[in-house]
Amino acid sequence: MEQTIRELAERMLQTGLDDLTDRERRVISRIAKRLHVSRNVNRTYDQEMSFGDRLADRVASFGGSWTFIMLFGFVLAVWVLINTELLPVRDVFDPFPFVFLNLILSMLAAIQAPIILMSQNRQSKKDRIAAGNDYEVNLKAELEIMALHDKLDQLRSKHLEEILEKQRQQIEMIGELAKQRGVS
Secondary structure, eight states, X not given: OHHHHHHHHHHHHSSOGGGSOHHHHHHHXXXXXXXXXXXXXXXXXXXXXOHHHHHHHHHHHHHTSXXXXXXXXXXXXXXXXXXXXXXXXXXXXXXXXXXXXXHHHHHHHHHHHXXXXXXXXXXXXXXXXXXXXXXXXXXXXXXXXXXXXXHHHHHHHHHHHHHHXXXXXXXXXXXXXXXXXXXX
């Protein structure tokens, strides 16, 4: 098997097996074993995620949705309405300029920003895994196409050799017929 992999590397990539990257070596090995290289990146990535990772992704997903924006706008409007119109002036919980509301908003932003960054970092990692998988699939496809071209070239050469051999035989037969009839 090692010899087959070495021959594939030399024939298809015009390089020795030692000069290949781990990814290229893996693709060549899978070609030799007739295995597929594509994989479900989502499943691979999801299996590696912890509970905290999944929770952060859900929080980031909700925090970046129209539902969150509308819900948060409603909460802000209710807060302002309660503290300006509904409560008597002396019993106002958070009077204008709404210092307590600003404090809550700042704390929410301080918590939400790192959660969104964690989610983006995981998405970047997932994108790198997908790009690596795409490279392996594309490399295998390219190598398989090269192998098909080689097979077609071999078939074409064999066919041409057969045609030339038949043509040579026909020329010999014509020469023999010409000798028999006395034509020189």
